[in-house]
Amino acid sequence: MTHLSVEMMAADAVEPITSAGNAQLGISVLVGIAVIVLLITRFKLHAFLSLTIGSLVLGAAAGAPLDKAITSFTNGLGSTVAGVGVLIALGAILGKLLADSGGADQIVDTILAKSSRRMMPWAMVLIAAIVGLPLFFEVGIVLLIPVVLLVAKRGNFSLMRIGIPALAGLSVMHGLIPPHPGPLVAIDAIKANLGVTLGLGVIVAIPTAILAGPVFSRFASRWVDIAPPEKMIPQRPSEDLEKRPSFAATLSTVLLPVVLMLAKALVDIVVDDPEQHIQRVFDVIGSPLVALLVAVLVGMFTLGKAAGFSAGRLSTTVEKSLAPIAGILLIVGAGGGFKQTLVDVGVGDMILDMSKDWGLPALLLAWLIAVAIRLATGSATVATVSAAGLVAPLAADMSTTHAALMVLAVGAGSLFFSHVNDAGFWLVKEYFGMNVGQTVKTWSLMETVISVVSIICVLLLSLVL
Template sequence: MTLSLATPGAASLLAAAQETLPHSSSSGRLVAAMLVGIAVIVLLITRLKMHPFLALTLGSGVLAAVAGVPFDKLTSSFTTGLGTTVAGVGVLIALGAMLGKLLADSGGADRIADTILSRSGPRSLPWAMALVAAVLGLPLFFEVGVVLLIPIVLLVARRGNLPLMRVGIPALAGLSVLHGLVPPHPGPLVAIDALHADLGTTLALGLLVAVPTVVVAGPLFARVAERWVGPLEIPERNITSDEDQAARERDGVRVPSFGATLATILLPVVLMLAKALCDVVVDNPDAMAQRIFDFAGSPLVALLAAVLLGMVTLGRAAGFTKARISTTIERSLAPIAGIVFIVGAGGGFKQTLVDVGIGNVIADWSDSWHISALLLGWLVAVGIRLATGSATVATVTAAGIVAPLAAEMSSTHAALLVLAVGAGSLFLSHVNDAGFWLVKEYFGMSVGQTFKSWSAMETVISVVAIVLILLLGLVV
């Protein structure tokens, strides 16, 4: 199975690359183009201090030049990838920023942070953050979970006087592990369908692998990342400053209750989880119940509903006027404008890699490998993840490549193959992954610090997970 191209101009771009390059040399040249493009991006950002948006755009041009792809085809692919990413992830980031600003200005985020701090000591706080992130991340897309948890993570780090990495890494690990290994996330669901695995078995084994993986990559690795990254200044974005707190006290602002705040945050979680359960239980696209939950449980609608609810349960509950709520919403968008464009450029670079056929090269190479099916699924997903930056694309493509191997497997081993592919899809997030830039900008880190923390954490997750999966394959 070859990589399915996701955009209208993708087929023409791939055809142009194949026509330009002789078949015998196309694979090596495409891989070289990918490596050179990534190296140029890293060099421009780290050495020349160029803005990531420009670096990603120029890196895509270098990729096209080395691969021999016409630049008019490159432009179509890059802009399509940028537009698709901004339309999807960008809108979710904007809605999450609105909710985060409401949480911060109303004091709701303070309430959650104070509650967590009051019930967790300094030693147990990283573990508590990993648990909260894992629970919230069960039905959430990774980007949604990040924008919802960022205000809480930053506040807990500040008020607990803890290094940001010690609190942030466990939260990111909890979200990332659930995203790659546990349905109803889109990647695992597609892999389950492609490999004809049982959803319940995959969910049970996924949680069995996820728990120790989160422990190792979260609270334990956080201590290592803390030393590698060094001290970080906690960004002011989306958290309540001391001046804001003092102003609220002077104005007599009422802090929303913990229950109302938690209910507002959990609303999108509940809506998306209800959609997932309805898809499994009803499984009839024409049924009215499924149509309702498919609409209400989509990430866009679920987050929009949370923002609208937050205007009442957070803004109005804190005594905000309509004008102040409007101002709060408006101010939430300015700080994330740069993030949206950087993430969009990352999506454009990723789409360029996908469209020139890097996934096809990896698929062709995999035909000659003679290794364990579980390890093969992991390795193929790792290759596509490194090339495209997308965990979902890596999962979908790798599942299609190894699908014939699952035909003669038991339901248990088919489920393990789903998990192996999911684990590989998380390996070494780097500059062509929108999540890389999302984490970098939100935590105020440099590119090098992001590699030492986020990228290293993703690699730990992937390696620990495949080791556990291979061990399970020996005993089940």
């Protein structure tokens, strides 16, 4: 929860902006995180302001010039918003179209009719895994939020009982399964076979998603028993619901960006020649921005027009969809700023240096290095890229299957315990209307379950393959 191409850029970090030693860097990380948590929980300061102050405190504690710390924070904020801001906005528009047209109602009513109450969390993890296969994590959250909130509201479920399985399905895909950026980069760095990695990734992902989703949600819903936040729940439209779009049209519209992105991934694998015209075409239409934009434009007809919306009503729907996400964008951006400050002061390099002397089995070492970088930087993809580069020499003499397991070990470590330096942490917190403590008890622990179960599965597979 995090992320994406923004983090790929962060992985190529330039020279640190401070010459602090490892001890000072370690203390500065703890101080920065403590300040953020204290400002939010004790003084009730807005998360955006808390993250901004915490980033500057981190830079100062690490001995970085204040102007460079400010630049790191603003660069991180800007690149994060540039990377996910438009995607969140497009996803919010599509979600509003789904809600106002009655399309979200149609999906929810169909799910509730076809699934028993006991099976609902299992249905949600399956839907999230399918939808999340080619999607960036943030896009998947935005697309699924209306469905998750409505199912919880109509079915009178604890939000965590429905939300955790959906988040687990998305997160497992993000960390373990190509064509997500992290696994693809790790495959390239470790020289693993993509097909074998994909196959073994699915084997690891299934039990992981089950335990972190439907099973863990039983406990999470007891620890944090909250209802869906009213301001985020799509309201049932006041128009005649007989006009609402069909289930097939609604589902096709929601899955359209999924299909376009998946098609791009398949073409990239099959063609594997950037000069080929067909690959260049799919690189465009399968990019997240274009795929979501196409889905929004199509949704105006399959959802809006099907519900009898006029051009004016469509314009109003789009306008109203953007206001609620302003705060979310700022908080997610500030989380990216804090992450970039961590990277620029040299915390990632510190972790890599310290890990060189650890005498552990290669797969476990790969996982621990990724865990350490994830905890320090908050970035799943930075953790994956950095750890994969470090352990790549260890995979030189490995078999095809064990090289693939090395990729999965790195991916598993990159998901460990998302907290306040992860933009995904703030995204989940705001969408689900939780405070920091509740987010840690649910989202952060769910990510830890995914990471631990994944590495256990990887180590078990390494014994039999």
